[in-house]
Amino acid sequence: MQLGLEYYLVLSALLFTIGVIGVLIRRNAIIIFMCIELMLNAANLAFVAISRNLGDPDGQLFVFFVMAVAAAEVAIGLAIIVSVFKHRETINVDEVNSLKG
Amino acid sequence: MNPEMILFFIFGAVSLIGAIAVISFRHPIYSALSLIVTFFAQAGLFVLLGAHFVAAVQVIVYAGAIMVLFLFVIMLLNLGTLSAKGALTGKLKGVAIVLGILLAVQGIYIAVNALKNTALQDAEAATETVTTYTIGELLFSKYLLPFEVTSLILLAALIGVIVLVKRENQTEN
Numbered sequence: 297m298q299l300g301l302e303y304y305l306v307l308s309a310l311l312f313t314i315g316v317i318g319v320l321i322r323r324n325a326i327i328i329f330m331c332i333e334l335m336l337n338a339a340n341l342a343f344v345a346i347s348r349n350l351g352d353p354d355g356q357l358f359v360f361f362v363m364a365v366a367a368a369e370v371a372i373g374l375a376i377i378v379s380v381f382k383h384r385e386t387i388n389v390d391e392v393n394s395l396k397g
Numbered sequence: 398m399n400p401e402m403i404l405f406f407i408f409g410a411v412s413l414i415g416a417i418a419v420i421s422f423r424h425p426i427y428s429a430l431s432l433i434v435t436f437f438a439q440a441g442l443f444v445l446l447g448a449h450f451v452a453a454v455q456v457i458v459y460a461g462a463i464m465v466l467f468l469f470v471i472m473l474l475n476l477g478t479l480s481a482k483g484a485l486t487g488k489l490k491g492v493a494i495v496l497g498i499l500l501a502v503q504g505i506y507i508a509v510n511a512l513k514n515t516a517l518q519d520a521e522a523a524t525e526t527v528t529t530y531t532i533g534e535l536l537f538s539k540y541l542l543p544f545e546v547t548s549l550i551l552l553a554a555l556i557g558v559i560v561l562v563k564r565e566n567q568t569e570n
Contacts, residue, residue, distance in 0.1 A: 299401050299402055299405055299445075301512065302508055302509050302512070303405060303409075304405075304442070304446070305504075305507075305508030305509075305512075306504075306505050306508045306509065307409045307412070307413070307442075308504075308508075309501060309504025309505055309507070309508055310413060310501060310504070310505075311412065311413065311416055311435075312500075312504065313497050313498075313500050313501035313504060314413070314416040314417060314419075314420060314497075315416070316497055316500055317420060317493060317494060317497035318419060318420035320493035320496070320497065321420065321489075321490050321493045321494070322420060324425060324476070326425050326428075326467065326470065326471060326476065327419070327420070327425055327428050329467070330419055330428055330429065330432050330467065331419065331420060333432065333459075333463070334416055334419060334432070334435065337435070337436065337439055337459070340439075340451075340455075341439060341442060341443075344442075344443055344446050344448045344451060345446055347446075347448070347527070348446045348447055348448070353527040353531050353532060353535060354535070354539075356448050356450070356451050356527055356532060357532065357535055357536060357540050359448075359451050360451075360454065360532075360536070361543060361547055363454060363455075363458055363459065364547045364550065364551065365547075365550060366459075366463065367458065367462065367463060367551070367554075368550050368551055368553070368554035369554075370463050370466055370467070371466070371554050371555075371558050372554050372557050372558060372561075374466055374467070374470045375557070375558040375561045375562060376561065377470065377474075378470060378473070378474065378562075379561055379562070381474050387474070387476065
């Protein structure tokens with residue numbers, strides 16, 4: 297007997313929620329980035345679980361594309377964080393607010 | 398309790414604890430290490446789901462390459478010293494957590510109930526695992542265009558990072 301789809305989807309929803317809460321309550325740009333990775337991983341888990349249940353490997357292919365985009369996003373994001381830090385000596389997102397009107 | 402269920406609860410608990418640790422540690426290094434634990438537990442879940450190649454890529458790309466990048470930046474910027482005045486306090490934090498719990502309830506409701514009338518409910522869970530051979534074949538036939546576009550995204554990221562760093566040097570000179 298295989299474990300039902302609901303178990304994996306509930307775990308995925310919980311991981312996604314922890315990522316959202318992290319983005320909301322933390323002000324450190326690096327930790328916000330890690331929380332975004334957490335949310336992407338929760339989506340990956342749902343993709344693979346549904347792919348298994350449908351007997352269709354397409355879901356796993358999407359996981360690879362998500363991983364590729366996440367890698368590109370992390371490279372750009374960390375470069376932006378490094379250059380912001382060089383200019384302002386902080387990565388607290390509340391203090392980096394020049395774009396706010 | 399069959400073996401899959403026991404392993405699911407072990408890996409699920411480890412990944413949830415790791416995820417909570419990511420958002421609760423003050424020091425970014427500890428958060429990054431907790432995130433690696435979460436990624437490893439998720440690789441275990443992928444193995445349970447029969448996605449062996451995805452699990453390997455998860456460990457190599459996420460837990461390996463991406464987290465090394467995170468740790469490198471944290472150490473490069475020496476962030477531990479100024480992260481103390483980090484998180485929100487008091488009322489705002491409470492609001493954020495209440496909103497998060499609402500989101501979790503919605504997600505669980507969808508996972509448990511809303512799938513009932515869809516094809517997913519009737520689908521018999523596939524018994525054979527998806528092999529690397531199948532993935533490679535799909536990647537170079539049905540998903541050839543997305544595959545090539547992915548390489549363009551990576552190229553754009555590469556050029557973007559170089560431009561960001563280069564402009565930095567010119568303003569300093």
